[in-house]
Amino acid sequence: MNDILLFEPVLKEKIWGGSKLADDFGYSTPSSRTGECWGISGHENGTNRVINGPYEGKTIRELWNGHRELFNNEPGDEFPLLVKIIDAQDDLSVQVHPDDTYAKKHEGYAFGKTECWYILDHEPDARLILGHNAETREELADMVDKGQWNDLFREVPVNKGDFYYVPSGTVHAIGSGIVILEIQQSSDITYRFYDYDRTDDAGNTRDLHIEDSIACSMVPHEDAKPAQHTWTEAGLSITRLIEENYFTVYHWTLNGTVSRDVNEYTLASVVDGEGEITIGTNTHQLRKGAHFIIPATAERYELRGSMTLMASHTTNP
Structure with missing residues (x-):
């Protein structure tokens, strides 16, 4: 698919x-x-x-x-x-x-x-x-x-x-x-x-x-302080907020267009703005509140627009 x-x-x-x-x-x-x-x-x-x-x-x-x-x-x-x-x-x-x-x-x-x-x-x-x-x-x-x-x-x-x-x-x-x-x-x-x-x-x-x-309960309590890392790919600014045993989570800020390879299935939620995503011959409009998965069977996708997304996937061992 x-x-x-x-x-x-x-x-x-x-x-x-x-x-x-x-x-x-x-x-x-x-x-x-x-x-x-x-x-x-x-x-x-x-x-x-x-x-x-x-x-x-x-x-x-x-x-x-x-x-x-x-x-x-x-x-x-x-x-x-x-x-x-x-x-x-x-x-x-x-x-x-x-x-x-x-x-x-x-x-x-x-x-x-x-x-x-x-x-x-x-x-x-x-x-x-x-x-x-x-x-x-x-x-x-x-x-x-x-x-x-x-x-x-x-x-x-x-x-x-x-x-x-x-x-x-x-x-x-x-x-x-x-x-x-x-x-x-x-x-x-x-x-x-x-x-x-x-x-x-x-x-x-x-x-x-x-x-x-x-x-x-954790006793005594210890605050978790995950390391974060930010980089840019074309029109997409990516911040990896955490990478731990169960999930890796990113904050995506899109202003323009970016094309990316699919390396793993990815869960994504639009939390602000609007835009669109194209995979193969399929294009979908995205707006605040949309939730979707980019499956592992896809090869490449393109994002366009001005929007903020939260993305995540399971963490590879």
Whole structure:
């Protein structure tokens, strides 16, 4: 197949969601509390359908199982990555995700959840929780037991264009007024430390997972500081934001035209501007909010226009 795979987004309502996925990206959202767009996903809890070409109507999950040549014949039972756009109108719960070993042992799932965030937009004074102040696991458990949340969690101010690497075991929360693009392992396992004692429309609180949260947390916390590298190819400025065990992530800024060889299958999301992509005889218009995969079966593609994209692929061993 010498074409891209374009996808229909999967939209998910959340107690903390808002309206920016509709207002800023033009998605058809189910309500004004829509928190997540799953733009590229093969996960059983939400897999995208192709909207173009010979595989129109097929899901990523179906293509992974039946057409592995599109993905470099990469091994594994599950499509490995998941790309989201998150609109946090309210604070997300303070949470932690397990690593692969813990996920397999306690949840029976192939992947833990290491992720990364690129800040697309934010309200003034918006903040994240990233890490904690406990020096030992015993101190962490004691502070949680006493409800010393303000002393325990570390807050970080955000700016548009900030990038954060959030490996499994990192205590974290996306704060209110933040819109991010998240690239992560394809896992939906979340352990909640704290949810601000809030209730849903029926007056119910959400479950907490204190024992699992404490067991999975990195102690003491260490900030991840991935090395970044920038270069230019014709009209395309590329910044490699991170290269780690599960994914390599890039920020692309296009102003003009660039032609590139296909070396691996690549996940891409347009986060600003508009343009087009041509592979072989196929040309597609791209605008903010578009998500697509350049498959491994393509040989070369050309990008034209003025747009910003986030791109990623699995990291070769």
